[in-house]
Amino acid sequence: MKTQKQKTIDFFKxxxxxxxxxxxxxxxLIETSRVPxxxxxTTIKVGDFLFVNKFIYxxxxxxxxxxxxxxxPYFQLPSIKEPEKGEIVVFEYPGDRDDLHAKAITNYVKRCxxxxxxxxxxxxxxxxxxxxxxxxxxxxxxEKLFPTxxxxxxxxxxxxxxxxxxxxxxxxxxxxxxxxxxxxxxxIEWWRTIIDREFGKRVVSIRNGKIFIDDSEDNxxxxxxxxxxxxGDNRDNSEDSRFWGVVxxxxxxGETLMxxxxxxxxxxxxxxxxxxxxxxxxxxxxxxx
Numbered sequence: 001m002k003t004q005k006q007k008t009i010d011f012f013k014x015x016x017x018x019x020x021x022x023x024x025x026x027x028x029l030i031e032t033s034r035v036p037x038x039x040x041x042t043t044i045k046v047g048d049f050l051f052v053n054k055f056i057y058x059x060x061x062x063x064x065x066x067x068x069x070x071x072x073p074y075f076q077l078p079s080i081k082e083p084e085k086g087e088i089v090v091f092e093y094p095g096d097r098d099d100l101h102a103k104a105i106t107n108y109v110k111r112c113x114x115x116x117x118x119x120x121x122x123x124x125x126x127x128x129x130x131x132x133x134x135x136x137x138x139x140x141x142x143e144k145l146f147p148t149x150x151x152x153x154x155x156x157x158x159x160x161x162x163x164x165x166x167x168x169x170x171x172x173x174x175x176x177x178x179x180x181x182x183x184x185x186x187x188i189e190w191w192r193t194i195i196d197r198e199f200g201k202r203v204v205s206i207r208n209g210k211i212f213i214d215d216s217e218d219n220x221x222x223x224x225x226x227x228x229x230x231x232g233d234n235r236d237n238s239e240d241s242r243f244w245g246v247v248x249x250x251x252x253x254g255e256t257l258m259x260x261x262x263x264x265x266x267x268x269x270x271x272x273x274x275x276x277x278x279x280x281x282x283x284x285x286x287x288x289x
Contacts, residue, residue, distance in 0.1 A: 039232030043139040047265035052090045054254035092251040110230035116176030122169035143236040158245040159190035179223040198224045256288040
């Protein structure tokens with residue numbers, strides 16, 4: 001017969017084991033993700049909760065101790081395969097176009113439209129990759145009837161100073177590891193943020209009409225990472241790679257598997273029974289693709 005003290009010790013041992021097991025599963029096998037915006041409507045809706053396959057792209061260790069900002073040593077396991085065009089992926093937001101880092105660690109869900117070395121172009125809302133029209137997602141959505149014409153530039157578009165807009169964009173070659181970029185005063189703004197981020201600090205400067213990288217005069221740069229171009233299926237209502245740029249491989253978390261829960265997010269937790277009553281049964285266990 002166990003004493004009350006032994007029962008208490010066993011309870012906390014089991015609780016600790018369960019927490020460790022859950023942390024390992026979350027870190028290396030299955031991630032969960034909540035959809036906060038409508039950028040993937042109607043493929044994925046606001047209020048959907050997703051299971052994400054981390055193992056397939058190569059699981060990575062946590063970047064920090066849970067519930068703290070304390071950094072941990074980072075490593076990534078080998079991948080079964082690399083992200084492919086057309087897959088819906090979850091990744092850490094790299095930050096606004098001109099920022100060195102994201103202001104907070106936030107997971108985004110988008111469709112991978114182009115992979116390292118691909119050339120992507122958008123002509124009157126139609127996406128082309130390597131000169132061929134990209135497959136159109138089943139539930140793609142547009143809000144604007146007519147495309148923004150060529151020559152109408154959006155100042156917030158990536159790359160900076162490109163003169164493009166969301167409906168007529170590119171051609172843009174997605175950087176891949178090993179690419180040698182010839183730099184000049186006309187294109188340095190295209191590459192400044194990518195170079196700075198690869199160093200992890202501000203290293204690009206212009207002095208007396210010359211380009212310096214980490215205090216060394218340079219007219220070329222070798223890309224250190226593979227990058228991916230992401231877009232939302234709700235094309236006219238999506239902040240994506242057209243605005244903030246390409247996503248480095250090490251920020252990609254995994255591929256979406258299925259919706260494990262879904263409800264109407266217009267209700268708050270203070271309206272719990274209404275929130276529970278808004279459960280979208282027809283979306284639960286739906287495979288996402």
